[in-house]
Amino acid sequence: MMHFSEWLAGTNASMTIQEQLWIIPLMQTIHILAIAMVLSSVGMIDLKILGLAGSAHTLLETSRRFAPWIWTSLIVLLLSGFVLIVGEPVRELGVTVFWIKMGLLAVAAASTAAFHLSLQRHAAFWEDSRKARGLIKASAIIVFAVWCAVVVAGRWIAYSQLSL
Amino acid sequence: MNIQMMLDWLGETSLSLWLQTSSWGFQAVETVHVIAIALVFGTIATVDLRLVGVASKSSAITAVMKDALPWTWGAFVMAAISGVLMILSAPTTYYYNGPFRIKLILLLLAGINMLVFETIVVRDIQRWDRQPRTPIAARCCGGLSLIFWISIVGLGRWIGFTKLPF
Numbered sequence: 001m002m003h004f005s006e007w008l009a010g011t012n013a014s015m016t017i018q019e020q021l022w023i024i025p026l027m028q029t030i031h032i033l034a035i036a037m038v039l040s041s042v043g044m045i046d047l048k049i050l051g052l053a054g055s056a057h058t059l060l061e062t063s064r065r066f067a068p069w070i071w072t073s074l075i076v077l078l079l080s081g082f083v084l085i086v087g088e089p090v091r092e093l094g095v096t097v098f099w100i101k102m103g104l105l106a107v108a109a110a111s112t113a114a115f116h117l118s119l120q121r122h123a124a125f126w127e128d129s130r131k132a133r134g135l136i137k138a139s140a141i142i143v144f145a146v147w148c149a150v151v152v153a154g155r156w157i158a159y160s161q162l163s164l
Numbered sequence: 165m166n167i168q169m170m171l172d173w174l175g176e177t178s179l180s181l182w183l184q185t186s187s188w189g190f191q192a193v194e195t196v197h198v199i200a201i202a203l204v205f206g207t208i209a210t211v212d213l214r215l216v217g218v219a220s221k222s223s224a225i226t227a228v229m230k231d232a233l234p235w236t237w238g239a240f241v242m243a244a245i246s247g248v249l250m251i252l253s254a255p256t257t258y259y260y261n262g263p264f265r266i267k268l269i270l271l272l273l274a275g276i277n278m279l280v281f282e283t284i285v286v287r288d289i290q291r292w293d294r295q296p297r298t299p300i301a302a303r304c305c306g307g308l309s310l311i312f313w314i315s316i317v318g319l320g321r322w323i324g325f326t327k328l329p330f
Binding site: 021024025026028029032033035036037038039040041043044047053054056057065069148151152155156158159 | 191195199205224232318321322
């Protein structure tokens with residue numbers, strides 16, 4: 001991986017990003033704005049599940065309002081994240097916490113996607129059981145916490161020592 | 165007592181010294197700041213996007229505000245506390261940092277924009293609460309709020325790249 005990172009750092013694309021000092025701050029800003037949309041959209045749906053917001057709408061309606069913002073923002077995150085990796089491959093790919101972040105991201109994205117797919121098919125089940133089952137409420141809180149953990153790991157990359 | 169003496173004094177408080185020397189203190193505070201600002205921006209954007217007519221058009225504006233704004237305020241308090249701690253870690257550096265000063269002005273403008281909306285624009289909200297298309301004043305407040313908060317996030321990141329001399 002170190003070999004690959006060093007090769008990537010030597011490519012023209014990477015050199016350009018390293019030389020143009022505005023690219024990385026701009027990409028990080030876009031990255032933070034997109035993570036803001038993901039966290040808040042997941043949060044608003046979770047608040048609906050917990051019964052703390054969205055009383056005027058069904059769970060399916062709330063999900064249809066916010067889910068497109070989650071997936072669109074996730075694409076923006078992957079693209080801006082890709083530019084950041086190309087710009088600073090050793091700093092990103094060379095630290096353990098980057099791979100922990102990728103693992104947490106996979107868990108967060110997969111559980112959010114599974115919930116939304118199931119909600120599309122079994123809206124009535126989720127609507128009824130949301131009120132009754134503590135497990136569903138606990139899951140909502142855990143999934144939000146995993147998304148927050150992705151952000152924590154992301155910020156930690158900046159302070160990590162090379163480990164690979 | 166001039167401003168430099170005050171900055172020096174702040175920089176010598178035990179909390180400031182801990183933030184300067186701890187191996188994890190500053191980055192923990194910064195992480196809380198990022199999560200807090202993400203929630204401030206994302207939740208206030210829910211209201212702003214409704215006002216400018218991009219999202220939630222089938223919901224009453226007052227309902228969108230009631231769902232989102234308590235969390236915006238909670239997250240804002242978190243962002244303010246963590247932000248003050250970050251300033252405390254290097255008071256002189258922040259005080260003389262250009263992007264930091266612009267960011268404070270934009271925070272003030274975002275606050276004034278919100279006050280104008282909450283005290284003047286909402287007076288006749290009963291007439292357009294449920295309408296997908298809001299009056300021009302409301303659309304302006306929503307659009308300005310988005311511009312201010314996007315700029316605030318951008319300036320925050322910019323501070324990180326200008327705080328230390330290159």
